[in-house]
Amino acid sequence: MEFEEAKHKFITTWGSLGSLWGINKAMAQIHALLLISPDPLSMEDIMEELHISRGNTSMNLRQLIDWGIVFKENKIGERKEYFTSEKDVQELARQIAKERSRRELQPTIKVLKEVSSIKTDGSKKSKELITQTKALHDLASNLDTFMNTIVNREQNWMTKTLLKLMK
Amino acid sequence: MEFEEAKHKFITTWGSLGSLWGINKAMAQIHALLLISPDPLSMEDIMEELHISRGNTSMNLRQLIDWGIVFKENKIGERKEYFTSEKDVQELARQIAKERSRRELQPTIKVLKEVSSIKTDGSKKSKELITQTKALHDLASNLDTFMNTIVNREQNWMTKTLLKLMK
DNA sequence: CTAAACTTTCAAAAAAAATTGAAATTTAAT
DNA sequence: ATTAAATTTCAATTTTTTTTGAAAGTTTAG
Known part of the structure; x- marks a missing residue:
């Protein structure tokens, strides 16, 4: 080629x-x-x-x-x-992570919080809605915090960490 | 509500x-x-x-x-x-990570590998193409390995790890 | 101030993607 | 083997998204 x-x-x-x-x-x-x-x-x-x-x-x-x-x-x-x-791909990745968190993750977390906070009427249906949206809320929050952590660390921290985790 | x-x-x-x-x-x-x-x-x-x-x-x-x-x-x-x-959101996340890796990340990595492997004609342009696609290749590969690591670990490993990283 | 160089805006057109619904196919009970 | 219930397929339609291009707007030089 x-x-x-x-x-x-x-x-x-x-x-x-x-x-x-x-x-x-x-x-x-x-x-x-x-x-x-x-x-x-x-x-x-x-x-x-x-x-x-x-x-x-x-x-x-x-x-x-x-x-x-x-x-x-x-x-x-x-x-x-x-x-x-932006030519530095690390910096590029950080910037994209930051923007996606702001535009997508955070608004979704907000809705999940609202929905999971309704008070149950005791029915199986409403219990399930609360359980599931709460679980999603926790997952999404963890992910968001994780992404923000990455974004705010010094250069190269990401690669090093990923490599460490994969051992 | x-x-x-x-x-x-x-x-x-x-x-x-x-x-x-x-x-x-x-x-x-x-x-x-x-x-x-x-x-x-x-x-x-x-x-x-x-x-x-x-x-x-x-x-x-x-x-x-x-x-x-x-x-x-x-x-x-x-x-x-x-x-x-699938009701278990952890399992859901794993499954989605697995499929996205297979459908998107892996084919992209393949192309990046091909493109970054051309031999330079010595021009500034071709050097830049090689440098940048190689950097993206490394980033994408790390991410892919990371995602696959998550996918293959035992239940709950993901949350624990994310929490640990964020401290 | 005016004109030329350049950029932005946005209504209309084109392209792409999602959805419908009815015909074809599959499945399983009698 | 026949029928009825249920599901799948896919050409046609609808909806959504993207793109175009020309008019309007901006900026700078003279």
């Missing part, structure tokens, strides 16, 4: 992985492209490389910036904006 | 969480419903409760069974099939 083919394969794989995770294809592909670009890219560059429209590029770049994994850059003497991605 | 409202809230929350994770709404809602039902439900029960069609119910039940988190049950003297979900 030579360079162009490998690049294409990486971008499309990352793109379809993205859609499996609730991130749209264009967003994932833009991210993949920036991740392997040694230099910052302009909107034009991205549109051309991925064959997507200006509007699409603009919107998805904004989302990537919101996620905290893509950054704007300005070249001196140039009006155009350039974009780079 | 009383029972019916809580139940509804739980089912719809679980449903939209599902779609955020690449699992369709109906599938996630069926799972939620079974998770809190003290007794097995028939296809009719599910259709009625969630207002979805027979075909939809049938297809999504099959997928849940493929994931290993819903089971068929037969009541003696009855022709109809009944369904239950």
